[in-house]
């Protein structure tokens with residue numbers, strides 16, 4: 001073969017490779033009609049993906065300082081044919097493979113589960129029992145299985161996952177994942193964000209044209225405060241080490257309670273007056289009105305313990321727990337406000353498992369925020385508060401920004417401040433999806449250089465770009 005022919009053959013081969021690569025059918029996430037399932041009171045409600053037809057990546061983890069959060073996808077038919085965990089442990093990947101290929105009908109759901117980080121072995125058992133580590137894409141491509149994971153534990157426990165489940169951890173940065181999870185929820189899921197004022201929950205409609213910048217305050221073991229400017233564009237602007245781990249750790253020491261839920265439950269019977277020092281305690285029952293403090297304002301959390309000749313055992317654990325919860329929540333609300341003020345941001349979302357949908361926690365954060373911002377801004381909360389990182393890691397398998405593609409198409413719209421009424425959640429249908437989807441898809445196709453090259457050289461018109469989130473009509 002002369003040089004010219006060799007060169008041509010090489011180019012042709014190169015283009016064939018491009019085409020082949022492009023033609024690998026990568027699973028697509030179909031978010032059309034995504035909605036929360038269950039009623040407004042449910043904690044960690046499942047998210048229904050009624051139009052999901054491809055077998056998407058099945059599992060992602062966020063392994064934090066306190067808790068391990070799992071997000072996993074199951075098909076409706078898998079749900080129905082659930083085995084007991086005992087039966088499933090140790091069964092071969094063949095079973096899962098059969099299950100996946102048999103699952104031809106559309107739709108499924110995202111599940112949200114958490115475990116204490118110290119119970120890592122239970123997590124491995126759970127994953128194994130449901131065979132969640134045997135993802136479909138790995139099976140079909142013959143590669144060894146990987147699990148998407150974020151949080152410090154993705155590093156700490158990587159060897160353990162390899163040893164016990166034979167899977168590699170594909171690490172996703174924690175801040176990237178938090179922001180991706182929050183953006184997804186805010187854009188794709190209605191009835192996700194809400195305010196909590198005076199015990200009243202009110203859902204907030206997110207205006208996608210006016211979402212950024214927002215402040216994301218993630219209250220995990222510690223607290224990260226992130227200024228989010230767009231999809232994948234953010235900066236961690238502050239943080240505090242007084243967070244959920246502080247409440248849980250100090251609470252344990254003060255009360256001998258073993259679980260976080262027990263602490264919360266106990267706090268509901270508490271009275272902060274027994275422990276906290278009020279302005280009135282200092283000012284002889286009077287307000288300090290000159291600086292805007294009333295006698296009933298707390299001057300010093302736990303301050304009463306200074307002057308009373310009491311031992312720890314003389315205090316009711318209920319009172320200690322409530323004071324602690326209030327102190328930490330208020331402090332975080334105040335720091336969040338200072339950062340919002342620092343950057344002139346009006347939209348502030350609180351996430352992290354510390355919140356736990358607990359009314360007192362949310363009220364306290366809201367009060368601090370409202371008080372310091374003089375009513376200018378309101379704290380907002382997310383129903384999947386604790387799963388932002390895990391969701392972000394889950395979505396990262398697709399690695400595509402929501403922003404570029406379809407911020408408006410995904411979302412069901414609800415009237416501003418739709419009231420909290422209970423019952424199932426349903427939204428009006430999405431309109432104009434076909435038209436928008438085709439416009440966007442064309443845009444993606446035409447801006448994909450390798451697609452254009454291949455199309456031009458090989459005269460092929462039906463290449464499918466694999467790096468796009470498909471929007472289904």
Ligand SMILES: Nc1ncnc2c1ncn2[C@@H]1O[C@H](COP(=O)(O)OP(=O)(O)O)[C@@H](O)[C@H]1O
Pocket residue numbers: 062063064065066067068116151219220221222243244245246247248259260261352353354355356386
């Ligand atoms: N069931 C629970 N067990 C332990 N901690 C819980 C629980 N529910 C809520 N929490 C609180 O959530 C915090 C962990 O929040 P999370 O967002 O999971 O952070 P991390 O990623 O650091 O584990 C704990 O420190 C605790 O304050």
Ligand SMILES: CC(C)(COP(=O)(O)O)[C@@H](O)C(=O)NCCC(=O)O
Pocket residue numbers: 063064065066151152219220221222223224238239240241
């Ligand atoms: C180190 C962390 C990002 C880990 O995340 P976490 O497991 O707490 O969710 C977080 O604990 C944190 O932001 N701590 C506060 C550190 C600081 O800014 O002082």
